Amino acid sequence: MAKLYFYYASMNAGKSTTLLQADFNYRERGMGTMLWTAAIDNRADHPIASRIGLSAEARRFTPGTNLWREVMDSHEENPLACVLIDEAQFLTALQAWQCARLADEGDIPVLCYGLRTDFRGDLFPGSAVLLGIADSLEELKAVCHCGRKATMNLRVSDTGEAVGEGAQTEIGGNERYVALCRRHFAQSLKMYR
Template identity: 50%
Template sequence: MAKLYFRYSAMNAGKSTALLQVAHNYEEQGQVVKLYTAAIDNRYGVGLITSRLGPQREVDTFDGGTNFLAAAPKVSCVLVDEAQFLSKEQVQQLHQVAQVRGVPVICYGLRSDFRGDPFPGSAYLLALADDIEEIKNICTCGKKATMNVRVDEAGRRIREGEQVSIGGNESYRQACGRCFYAQ
């Protein structure tokens, strides 16, 4: 039976690297995979899944208008990066792709934003995913990082602002709960 998987973590835990590895594993066995990333994520260019370790791949993008039921071709697996940007309806569609069409769907993303609030896509993935896995990362203090901290150009913490602000290591840090509240 196919499942909807949600693999989440704080920033910089290797989600994109893991996704690219899963795609490679399927393709090495002659299987066809469909990869998506959020159109809003332009850190390395639009339509690219890029690992901080170097590997990069051109993929399809999704935005608020993407219908995964209409877009899902005959494939062995659907992989979604930056899944926190999915809408409720899109998570429901991906759940249907897995449950009705029998195609495994693996989504990778953040669970919460820089304020500790859930992203809508992540909240619905936590509600509907058949399998939920945390990808581990560490805080600068050495404890397990579960939170994300937004910082300005000088490295000072930002506590207010829009939920979505695209950025990488220059804009975000991972933190454990204790350091998240202490900063």
């Protein structure tokens, strides 16, 4: 029986690297996979790219993409052993449920990788649904500068100052975000008063 998995973490925890390793493991055994990532994130030459230099081509989803239909159409032509989704926080609620349907009715395991929270500590819509419906939840670990587990994503300005306001989505890497433990995140945004 196929399952829906959600691997979540802060920035710099190796989500894309872990996804690419899982994809390699399936393909090495001759099994078909399909990789997806959010169309909104167009920073890399390859749609899925890790900080350690691994990358792979992937289909890109937008809020209007019907994952159920696109995956099942492909699966009918070339059987898929697994669907892997990077940047899963950008899935819509409907798309997260389509991932569940792929596992439940399509009998295809779906492995989603993404951020749990945004730069304010709020859940992303896709992550919120996945946290509620996934068969398996696994937190990948990143490290704060103090050595504690980093669970938060602090947005910073061009001058390195903490940013606590703005649109939920602003694409960026280490130049825009810093992975911090909750304590240092809260102190940076002066939440403990």
